[in-house]
Amino acid sequence: MTIDLYYLALSAVLCLVLWVPYVMARFGIWGIVETMGYPDNPPTLPGWAGRAERAHRNMVENLVPFTALVLVAHVAGLSNHLTALGCAIFFWSRVAHAIVYMLGIPWARTLTFMASWVGSLMVFFAILGV
Numbered sequence: 001m002t003i004d005l006y007y008l009a010l011s012a013v014l015c016l017v018l019w020v021p022y023v024m025a026r027f028g029i030w031g032i033v034e035t036m037g038y039p040d041n042p043p044t045l046p047g048w049a050g051r052a053e054r055a056h057r058n059m060v061e062n063l064v065p066f067t068a069l070v071l072v073a074h075v076a077g078l079s080n081h082l083t084a085l086g087c088a089i090f091f092w093s094r095v096a097h098a099i100v101y102m103l104g105i106p107w108a109r110t111l112t113f114m115a116s117w118v119g120s121l122m123v124f125f126a127i128l129g130v
Contacts, residue, residue, distance in 0.1 A: 004079045004123070007087035008070045011094060015063050018056035018098055025049035048102050055101035059094060062116060066090055069123040078126050086122025089115060 001009075025045050026035040034042055070087060073079050093116035100108040 002074060002079050003084035004070050004074055004087045007084075007091045008067060011063055011066065011091050014091070014094060014098070015056070015059045018052070018059055021102065022049045022052040022056065025052070047104060051104055052098075052102045055098045058101070058113070059098065062094070062120070066116075066120050066123075069120055069127065073123050073127050076127065078129075080126060083123045083126045086119040086126070088119070089122065090119030093119060 022045070023035070026042075026049070029043050029045055029049075030039065070083070073083050093112045097109060097112035097116060100112055
């Protein structure tokens with residue numbers, strides 16, 4: 001397995017587990033019945049839980065183009081040390097993004113998001129041969 005595919009797999013697993021914190025907050029505050037149903041007026045969740053949900057949605061939105069770029073580079077035989085670095089930057093930036101998003105650190109959230117975007121662009125530029 002290439003480094004690119006390894007970080008793509010790690011990114012997919014990260015996306016698969018990012019829902020856990022906010023759903024656990026729902027279980028703890030709403031209870032199992034309300035969490036499993038569709039409450040009309042659910043109790044308010046703590047701010048971090050809402051941010052956790054938004055961090056998960058943001059990861060879903062960004063994982064799709066990242067996946068496409070990594071797979072195109074892989075299938076085209078264009079994976080190299082720069083795509084590997086871009087994939088590593090994407091993954092570790094997304095880990096940091098989720099943490100700082102849940103903690104509510106605005107500048108760090110934006111910087112980690114931009115770093116993950118740069119990681120995706122590194123893979124894209126490798127595809128273009130730039």
